[in-house]
Structures are given as C-alpha cells and as structure tokens.
Amino acid sequence: MQFITDLHVHSKFSRATAKDLDLENLYLTAQKKGITVVGTGDFTHPGWYSEIKEKLAPADEGLFKLKDDMRAHFDQHVRPACRGKVRFILGAEISNIYKKNGKTRKIHNLVFFPDMESVEKFNRILEKIGNIKSDGRPILGLDAKYLLEIVLETSPQAFLIPAHIWTPWFSILGSKSGFDSIEECFEDLTPYIFAVETGLSSDPSMNWRISGLDGLTLVSNSDAHSPSKLGREANLLNTELSYSAIKSALHSGDPEHYLGTFEFYPEEGKYHLDGHRKCNVRLWPQKTKEKGGICPICKKPLTLGVLHRVQELADRPEGIKPKHSHPYYNIIPLTEILSEILMVGPGSKKVKHNFDQLIDKFGPEFRILHSLELDLFENSGLPLLREAIKRMRCGKIDLSPGYDGEFGKIKIFNPAERENLLGQKNLFSVPIPSSHHNIEKFEEFKLCDPKISKEIRQSAKAQKQKVASSQKDADAQNNFPGTLEKLNLEQRLAVQHPAGTLLIVAGPGTGKTLTLTYRIAHLVSQKHVSPQNILALTFTHHAAREMHHRLKMLLPNTKPLPLATTFHSFCFQILKEYENTNNAFTIIDDYEQTYFLQKALDALKQDNIHIPLKAPKILDKIIAAKQRMLEPQDNLESVAKKYEVENIAIVYQTYQKLLSIFGHYDYDDLIFRIVRLLETDKSFEIKCRDRFQYILVDEYQDLNHGQYRIIRALSPTGKNLFVIGDPNQSIYGFRGSEVRYFKRFLQDYPDAEIIHLKQNYRSTQTILDASFQVISASGCGTDVESRVFSKIIGVKKLSIIEAISEKAEAVSIGQCVEKMVGGIGFYSIDFDKIDGTEEDMSQSFSDFAVLYRTRGQGDIIADVFHKAGIPCQVANREDAIYKKGVAEIVSFLKVIKGIGSYPDLERIIDLTGIEISAKFLNKFSAWGLRNGLQLSQALQNIRHFTFERMKEKDRLTFDGFLLKLSAMKSQMQKMNLEKKTKYILENPVLPPTEKKKENLKTASGHIVGIMREFRSREFEFLSQIALESDTDIYNPQSEKVTLLTMHAAKGLEFPIVFIAGCEKGFVPFQRSNRKTEDLNEERRLFYVAMTRAKKRLFLTYAKKRMVHGQTVNRKLSPFVKDIEKKLRQHETPYIYRTNTDLAVQLKLF
DNA sequence: CCTACGTCACTTTTT
C-alpha cells in the first residue's frame, strides 16, 4: 500500500517543544495530515518511554498503534474524511558531541528499533554513557561511529540515519561541526549507513551534486517540535505496513517501494544562504566567497548556509540527476497557503477555521497538497486556492531564502496578481510569475555558476594542500631558524642567548615550554651541541612529555633527542646506571611507604621503643628530614622538635634499613641519594658534569633544597645554565619548595642575565586583569615585574555563581557545561544581559575543566556529573592507580616478575578474593621481614614459615594460592606486558566478584595506556610506576570534562575553567580551627588556577557545605573579593530559575 | 582472646 511516513519527530520531553506534543496528539495530527507511520521520537527519555509503553500496543510487525481503548476515545475528534490508520515506529535522535581528528564534532543521528526489548537494552547502554534523562534528544560525548556500533549490536534489525545532514551546527556534513564525508565519520561501518536525512534546508537536487551520497536513500522528515509541524517534510512509500518492509524500502531504495519525498522549499529553511541575522546580512555563497567569508558589517566570520556547504562539497554541476534517484515534491504547509490567501497570520483563527473546513471536505492535508485534482478546488469556497496549489505543485513561487537561523519566506502571489485573479477570474490571462521573480530585491543572491564554484573549490583545495605540504616540509627538515618567526622578541632573545647563565621570569601563558624547547633546538641545530650533553628538567611527567614531543617536532632528524625528564626520573635513571642494575631496586609509592614505616614501628615496639605519634605524621617528619638532606644520625631537632618526637631518629633509621634490605627507594631517597653521590663521589660528579654540560630547568621556582643542591652540583659556575620560572606560581612549599632559591639565583650566579616574558598568549585580558588583582592585593610580596598582558579580547567579566550547597554547586556547573556543549546559547537563555562576544558553539566536553582545592570536592562533582551523564575524568592518581584495580594488576605483575614486595602480596590477595586472614598474612610478612627475605625468597622458603597456633586450614588455603600463582607464572613467562595483563584478568586465582571484575576491566584499559610508553621495558615500568602523577593520568584526547586539583592543573590550560569552592576555608585553605599555613602560597595557588582559563572563567561557591559531617555556613572567598566588582558578574544559577522544584532538579542529576 | 559498639578526630596540596 502507498502511505506517507514522518520518521523524525520529538516529544514534549525535548527542549523547546510544545507541551501538547504527546502520543495522542501525534495520533490525531497524523490523521489530519494524512500520515500513516510516525516516529515516536525521544524513546531514550525515561518519561517518554514509559508513555510509549503505557499507551502503545504492538500492531503490524515492528510497528505500534495507540491502544484500542484510547483510540476509541480520540477517534470522535477526527473528521470522517481524515480517518485512517496510524502506526508508530520506535525512533529517537541522539546528539553526538565529540572530538575526532582534532575537531569538535556535533552530529545528530536518528536511530530506529523494531521492538521494545531492544529499546530498553539500548537505553540501558546509553544510560551508562550519558544523561538520557535531561532531554528527549540526549547529548552524548560519544563518537557517532560507536553509537552505530552500539545500535547494531543491540539489534540486527535496528538502523541509524544521520539527521538533517547539512545544518551547520549539528550535522554530519555541517560546516561548523561535521565531516567532509560519511566515510570520515563512520569509517569501516559506513556500509551500514543506507539513508540520510536531507533536512529542511536542502532538497534532493542539492544532494545529487555530491557523488559521495550516491546509493544512499535521501529521506525527509519534519523534525517536528509541535504537533502542527508534523509532516512538513515526509516520505512516500509503497510497501506493506511493517518495520522490516519500511527498512528494506529505505535500504534498497527500490523505486517500486520508495516513491520519493515531500520537501520544504529549501529556501524556506533556516540555514539556506549565508549571512548574519544580527547584521541583516544575507549573501549567496558566491558573494560570501568574494568577501572572504567575513561579514561586511561586523567583520566576523559569516554563518555559512547549507547551499554554501553543498557547493563546497559538490563534485557535480547543478541539475545533474544520478541514476538511482527518487522523485520529490515541493510542498508548502496548507496553513501557510491559507495565511497568504486570507492575508492573515498562519496561526490565526481564520486560517484554522478554513483549514478544518478544507480537510473536512477534501480529506487530509497531504491529499489536498499533493494528490487531489486541481479542478476539485473550484468549489472550495476559496477562489485563490486552486491557483495557489497549482503554483506550489509546479514550483512557481517567490522565495526569500532563509539564513543564519532565520526561516525563509515564500510568496505565492504579489498584490497585482491577487487583484487580477480575484477581479477577472480569468486565470489564464495572468502571467505566471517566474521563480525568484523579485530579482531586484535579491540581486545579491544570484546563484553563481557551478563551474566557477567548482574552480574556486579546487583552487581552495590546492591552496590548502600547499599550506599543508609546506608545513610538512618545514617540519621535515631541521630548518629550525626559520621557525623562530613564531617567537616574540623576548622569547627570541632567550633562545639565542649566548653561552652563560640565564634566568627567565615568565608569567602564565607566556610560552615557557615553547621557549625552553626552542632553546634546546637552537643549541643542537645552531650551536652544534651534542644532544647527549643537554639535560632538561621538569617537575611533572606531563611537562617532560610535552617537551619531548615538541623537541621531536623541532629536531626530527636528531637521534637520540636530548634528555627531557623530571627530577625524580632523572635521579632514578642515573642512580640505576650508578648501581649497575645488578642491585635491582624499585620506587615505592606512599602506600608502601606507610606500610614499611608501620613495619618499622612494629619492630621497634617489640624492642619496647615507643613513639608517641601515628605513622603518617612520623612519615612526614622523615620526609622533611630527607628533604633537608638530614641522615638519621644527624641532629633532627629542627624536624622533630615541633612535636617533641622522641626516637624519631631510630624510626628513620629502621625504616631506611627496611627499604635498603628490599631494594626500595622512596621519592625523596632519589633526590637524597643523588645529592649525596654528587657531593661525595668526585668521579661521579665529574662524570655527570661532563655529560650534562647544558642544563635547562623548567618551573625553577618549585625547587626544593635537594633539587637545588643537584643543580648547584651539576652547574657550580652556571655556565650554560638556563632556568625559567615564575615566582608567582610557587605552590609547592609544603613539599619543601622554596621561592628563596629562585630569588637567590642572581646571588648564586652573579653573572646571570635576566629576561622577562610578559606577552601572554593564553587568556583574555579580563582573566589576566582579575588574576593580577588577586595576586597583587596588599602585602603579598608579589613580583609586579612579572605581570603579563594579552591581546585576546573576550567576555568582559568573570562569572561568579553562588549555590545553596556543594551538590547544588556541582549541578550548576554541570548545567553550564551541558548548555555550552549542547550549543544552546548559554547566555541568551539564562543570563539576559551580557556584554561580550557571540556565543561560541564549538565547545566540546574536553574544553572544560573544574578545579578545586581538595580532592574530596572532586568526588562530589564527579558523582553529580556521573549521574547527570556528563563525561568526566578525575585526574587523580589515587583513583586511577589504586581504586580501580590498577594497583592490583601492577602488584600482580610485580609478584609474578619476582620483584613484588609484601604490600604487593596483600594487594593481590585482595584481588583474588581468597580468604586468607589478615592475621596470617601479617605473620607471614613479619616473618619475612624479620628474616630479611625479599618476598620472592620468602615465598620460596614458605615451608620454613610457621608460627604458633597456625591453623591448618589457613596454611592449605595459602598453599593453594601459591600453587595457582606459580602455575600462572610459568604460563605467563613469555608474554609481553599487555598479554600478561590480559591473562591476569582472564585467569584470576579465584574468580573475583562482579564489581571487582568491572573495576579490573576499566583498570586494564588504564594500565595498557600507561604501559604503552614503556613497551617492552617491563621492568622499568613496574619499578617506576610510582612516579606517575595525577596529570599523567589525565588524557587530553578523551572527550571528557577534566576534574582536577588546583595543584594538578599547573601547566595545563582549558578554554573554559570553573573554580569550585571559592569559599573562605578552601580559598585560602584553612584546617579546622587552625591558621592558614602560608597565606601567600594560597594566593599564588588561586592565581595559578585562574590563569588556566583561556576564554571563560567561572568562580563558584556554596553557601552551605558539609564539613566533617556537619553542615557549615560558608562565605565567598576573600580572594574573590580582591577582584574589582566591574570584572565580576554574579549570576543566579540556572537551577533557581526553572519552574521545576530544586529537589527534583537535584534528583535528576 | 575476640567482638561489638561508642566516641572522637578528622580530610591540603604531590614527585
């Protein structure tokens, strides 16, 4: 049978839709329009889905109908002339927002399923990926390709159709956010795409110009946001009424079954031509090109319309019809025709009345518009109707094309014609107007010759290629001096500085790493310094990696590249060389530190030596001692006296002894040992100095005492010492860093020169002004010299958001993110008056960061984000390495490798779920430690291990565990790291619980990521994983909002930054009833946090917050008050403005 | 000797 279908509609649960957009009204309207199959839309939304389940019943195969009892009730509202079958097909639209190949993609896709079970399965999967509750069209940070994969895996019957493929902001081929081809998006899954939706602003003939769309069925749907818009575009099919028949008609495009589409005049669509709505500028693509794509009024880039984009991608001239194309029919909604005939608005009573009369008389709208014989309209009571429909059917219509979100306008008659028609009644004497008749008015809009457009397109392409290849050439050679153009004067001076000592004071965003790497490149390629003689030191792996990466680009032909690494890794490396690796040692993390310290304390307790302090506190003391280069026998008074710790020296000594027995170093040992070696072993010192003649240090203000002594020892004269830093960003005082060393540089090296970098390339001037006000507020001893400036202009104010609780704060942040990512104009909707720039539509999740003072804050935010379905990653080493099972796997690998320690054994027992009592393990470890046995030795000598009242059962369980372990060990012998990890996951000693399994799975992904860098260097990986830091876990590629502490954010940047918890007590941080330890450091920390933002900075705070299980009133941070009022915009969070009750909002999130 | 329950103190930031 022939029938009409509209597959793309929404529900009342979608944003900006009519409240009466429910199934009943779809049922009624479909009949008025003459549509038989309607998409349900929005089935991912739980509210809408439950309505679907409640109101629809299975009908013909894969299709659904309104339940009989409901139908009976509604049928009386349908005129007899319109009555007809209505079937629903389960469909939804997904908004995929993600980065691919370096560009933010925002793509809408339609998905269809044959049955409710599949829909439920699908919804369950999506629920885990994103927030499907907040909108009928969910926003997912999910690659469209993976969406397709999920769709196909959920049901083989299911299919996906890219929606309105040409719209600039949200579509697969859209100019702002899409790809250049279907393949680029779906890659190897492209064959599963068999249809695309042309959208309101394009019709099939435009699509025919792209050969890449050949073979795809072009479908048209209404994308209705209200019942009345249903079927403004639709498809005409001729099949039996079933899901599979519809699918196969779309799939095959068989002209017998797929008869074609009903189309809006594309000119009527919102994005047909180019232009700026605000500036009243509307241009044909050709004109746009002449103007270089820039708006002649506001000088900003124009919004390019669909026509432009089509011409850009077209590889065929206009008017060509590919082989297997389907016919299409342009239609104008009957209400609009009536509106014109009656000369009143389309929403008027008059139009409505006439509309009802017409469908009463002639049947559904589509019948009137499309199939009814013209002569029948003679007695319609509307003298102009026949002519209007005739003109519509043959396309003799005046059109004023839409642009930049403005719908196009159509005119069927001009006043003279109208008079003629009404007066003379002689229809044939009236000249029929030609299309685009009022050419004067739209002179600018003459379509350009397709040939020209092709030429332009080709030349543009050639240009692009030229640029790309010249870039490649530049990169391919060591033609390094040429690239110095990228640097400003100060940077260049620094890079080309002659031999000698140089101190660079560089504020945030001034190109520190850039300058440093260029300096190295300069040394290698211009000064012909051997790369092996260069050492670049940083504090984080992230910085080291970035440096390495940039050096690789600058010096592609240099091998090996100069050593760019962290202080700790550097020490580890040369220590290993020094010890000649026979003495295998590993670096222990803080968990293991505490473990061994506890063991030391236990041992001392047995000797009746008591220490009146808990392990972590004692560890702090030991660390402090090490950072001051103090040995146990030294006078530790300075470290100990504060708490009058007796016997600290002997604990320190015992702890150190334990570590040395097992070949462990803690973080501070690395630095400590190297300093000792450099200062006592003359030949070692000479060797190092000889090897590292050129030393460059990043973030010099973060040096602690030990690190300072390393630098002093390596470069006592300062010859070829190049350090860069910013005293205002010194934030590591608590771990022994002292700005003192930075400030004292000029005394240490009197011949040193100093260069200031002041040009900031990161942030808007507003952000810099505000952050400077914070850092320079009275009496913080700020180095005013290091103030930076930028030429970037943006939003003129920071947004301050006050929330009622920490949860409400998280929700507000989440909502801001959702809005900005969803492309819903954030400010235009929520905050009415805002000066500044246009809303930026190109945000994706990874453009956001949320910073906070303490890790606990991150948990709340992550939790809320998780529930809201906002993809986020907590850059938190604890979580990444320890909680999610990574630690267990690493420990397992270590134990198998024979380098595990006792804490590793405890961790893997935990993993396997074997019930070995803690007591048994404790005794075992104590026995091993007492006898100075490494874990592997202890395991080999297990037979000798006994203790009083040892239970036989415990013993047997342990034996069983060990047996399995050794079996696994022999199995894994020849595997590489990745395989081993996989093997461990698949062959646990005993099957772990489901939850553990899941943790392990995510962990394995993590771990494989970290491992990739180490490849075959398994030992190195296992021995220094403890050196991995928070920021190393953070992955800038992934499409997620980044959550991190202010400390961890150092050295990073994000377009949009939220600083959460801007409250007295957090900013500056203050421990309960104690004084802030270092107010100025807190200020600098806040300064660092603020200067991470490129475009927008939000400062949020909660009026109430749980602290130690009690709700406490909180006040805005005094630091925020140091920002002058005119730079602050205090916003009411979105959450207060909605009609919905706050509780409901919070629940939803 | 072991378990159960009540009380208190606590949560900064990282290589």
Added chain:
DNA sequence: GTGACGTAGG
C-alpha cells in the same frame, strides 16, 4: 559521614 581506637562484655 567515616574510620580508627578504646573499652566493655562474651
């Protein structure tokens, strides 16, 4: 809101 520790009771 929780974890560690101490005391009372089995």
